[in-house]
Amino acid sequence: MIQKNGVVPERTLRTATKIRKAIRDILLNKTSAGSRVFTDIATPEWDETLPAILIYPESETIELFSQAPREYKRNLLVRMECIAAGQEPDNDFDDEVLSISDALDQLLEQIFCEMTRDETFGDQCSESFLRNIEYDYKSDGALPLASARMSWEVCYYNFAPINSEKQNVKDDARIASTEFKVGHHDSAPDNVVEASDTIELQSE
Numbered sequence: 001m002i003q004k005n006g007v008v009p010e011r012t013l014r015t016a017t018k019i020r021k022a023i024r025d026i027l028l029n030k031t032s033a034g035s036r037v038f039t040d041i042a043t044p045e046w047d048e049t050l051p052a053i054l055i056y057p058e059s060e061t062i063e064l065f066s067q068a069p070r071e072y073k074r075n076l077l078v079r080m081e082c083i084a085a086g087q088e089p090d091n092d093f094d095d096e097v098l099s100i101s102d103a104l105d106q107l108l109e110q111i112f113c114e115m116t117r118d119e120t121f122g123d124q125c126s127e128s129f130l131r132n133i134e135y136d137y138k139s140d141g142a143l144p145l146a147s148a149r150m151s152w153e154v155c156y157y158n159f160a161p162i163n164s165e166k167q168n169v170k171d172d173a174r175i176a177s178t179e180f181k182v183g184h185h186d187s188a189p190d191n192v193v194e195a196s197d198t199i200e201l202q203s204e
Helices: 010-027 100-115
Strands: 052-066 071-085 127-138 145-159 175-181 193-200
Touching: 010 052, 010 071, 010 100, 010 145, 071 100, 100 127, 100 145
Parallel strands: none
Antiparallel strands: 052 071, 071 145, 127 145, 175 193
């Protein structure tokens, strides 16, 4: 959600950041990547620290969910890049060597199991699900690399920021007075107050 002057509400940024950090905490030391789980696309050298998982936002769609108070439904697409390295076995019958393809499959399965244990990431979002996986292999470097990009859709809701000027409301503005003027014998009201009431509004 972009506000006037192109300013993104700080509350929204914190929500997206919390989601990425919650995903990192879910995967930390729970897969073959160990502690190599990063919430930024910029990481250290990979060749000696693989497998590794990179978590970063890809896109976000926003729709108005309710008018009063104004609430938005947000669908954040989180990209999770999983990178593995290794040597391909000499033949398909060498069970002692975990191939680079098998290593990547193992990492993806571990991630899927951990991510689906709690699809709200500890109540950080409404729901989440895996949308798709893309694969890539590189064998032209010193160390063969295999990667998979998992796209997770994360749904959450948030309210529009409250105007701070409107929060400075005097206490007497929370008191409403009501008067009832009733006509008689099908005539118009005669400006005589028949009843009155004072209502004090509760503060949130």
